[in-house]
Amino acid sequence: MPSLAPHIASVPASGIRRVFELAAGLDDVAMLVIGEPDVxxxxxxxxxxxxxxxxDRTGYTPNxxxxxxxxxxVAKLARENDLHVHVEQVWVTVGATQALYQAMGLVLASGDEVLVPxxxxxxxxxxxxxxxxxxxxxxxxxxxxxxxxxxxxxAAVTDRTRAVVVNSPSNPLGVVWPREVLQGLLDLAARHDLWVISDEVYEYFTYGTPHVSIASLDADDRVFSAFSLSKTYAMTGVRVGxxxxPRGLAPTMRSVQEAMISCVAEPDQHAALAAVTGDHGPVSxxxxxxxxxxGLATDLLAEREIVHLDPQGAFYLWIDVSHASQGDVAGWAERFLLEQRVAVAPGSAFGRSGEGWIRICLAAAPEVIERGLRALPAPGA
Structure with a gap:
């Protein structure tokens, strides 16, 4: 059997999916691991x-x-994101997942570096x-x-750095980046001539803190912005983002879209059109x-004196379980699932800085959230 490309072996497995797949084989699990709307x-x-x-609108569409x-x-971006673009700058993708991969594929060559949160x-x-x-x-x-x-x-920028990824509101943290921080990052990118790739999947879910699209501050066309309909309209399986x-990339985008997907399924695009132009009451x-x-979750965690980050956006909670996980939160999350029947995402799945933390999804029934959080070990218990 021929060998795969050598670099494919370096693609890490998803620690989130590991817990989810374990949970799928169990009964009566409080599912707080996957970021999926419950509406x-x-x-x-x-x-x-x-x-x-x-x-029978099932044929090819433009790329x-x-x-x-x-x-x-285009109208939505101008109205809600203060982002004024031409139609040839907007490309419908198979979810934000393809949009992010497409943007990285446009700017990263073999051996290039990209700064990621x-x-x-x-x-x-x-x-x-x-x-x-x-x-x-x-x-x-x-x-x-x-x-x-x-x-x-x-200080982390080298002569091989080509891009930086921004994610606000953040998954897994729920942090919303202030305008001044976004502007500072753009200034950094300009000094080193870097591309910026912005993940804005949770733009509609903020709590008292406005979402700012970094591309609305971009003066020299260095930002790619990825959006999704999945979380906003509970369309995760429909796969539209x-x-x-930046300006001037339409000929290139036609080629890369043709090579990767040709186009998004036409019925899915009509669903997306209805979502964007229709009643936004369900989103509210x-x-x-x-x-x-x-509110329910943070009150309960405060009552139990469990350290957590109070999020400004998205629908997650970032919770400190380092008092129980003993330096291996991935292993602890698996044991917690098997012993307590509660599925949570280990923080280490999101990077080295996540060790000792877990992410839970708030898109669940209140009783499921309460059951899951009451099962967490409190400090000193």
Whole structure:
């Protein structure tokens, strides 16, 4: 049997999926491990997809997506993100997962370095390894409010650094980056002529802190922005996202989209169009559901004196279990699942800085969250 490309062996496995797959084989598990909305897809979105199928709208579309959807996204970006772009800068993708991979593939060559947040979403490092590039973590630590230390980031830049990944609101932390921090990172990128790849999947879920799209501050076309409909509209399995590129890349994007996916399925695009242009009441209701769950969870953790980060966005809680995990939170999370029937994501799955922490998903029934959190060992217990 021929061998695979040597760099493929360096792609790390997902510590989140490890726990999820173990949990899938057990009964009566409190599932707090996977970041998936627990609310139904809005009716008008499902209706649009069914209508497209019944009308046999199942052919190829332009590589970038159907024109009404791209135009609706241009209007949405101007209205909600203060981001004013041409339709040829907006490319409909198979979720934000493809958008992020596409952006990295455009700017990273073999051996190039990309700065990635630590803790940060696992795909950032996995993508870099898939491209035979080198992910270089920058720490998001309690000492800096889980925001980047820009001086330390700059010290990590080498002559091989090509890009930096930004994720706000953050998965797994729920931190929302302030405008001044985003501007400081853009200034750093300009000094070293770096690309910026921004993951804004959780843009609609913030709690008292406004979301700022870093591309709205970009004066010299160095930002790629990845967005998703998955979390916002409870469409995780539909797989629709979009990538917003700097100007002038339309011919290149047509080629890379054709090579990678050709186009997103047309019924899915019609569902996305209905989601973007339709009633956003369900989105507001989902946000309030997550906010209530957040209040329930943080009150319970405070009562039990368990250290945690009070998030400003997304729908996760970052919880310190170092008093129990003894330096191996991945192993502890597996034992916790088997003994307590509670599935949580080990913080080490998100990078070295996550050791001793866990991430739980707040997109769940309140009773499931309460059961899971009451099972956590309290300090001194």
């Amino acid at each position: 139904p897809v809005p009716h008008h979105v499902g209706d649009a997809a069914r209508r497209a199928w019944s009308e 970038g997506g159907i024109a009404p959807l791209r135009e609706a996204l 630590d803790p940060g979403y696992t795909t950032f490092s996995m993508n870099a390894h898939m491209l035979d590039a080198v992910p270089v973590p920058y720490a998001l630590s309690p000492d800096h409010g889980f925001l980047p230390d820009l001086e330390a980031m700059e 979009y990538l917003v590129t 209701e989902a946000r309030e559901h997550y906010r209530r769950n957040l």
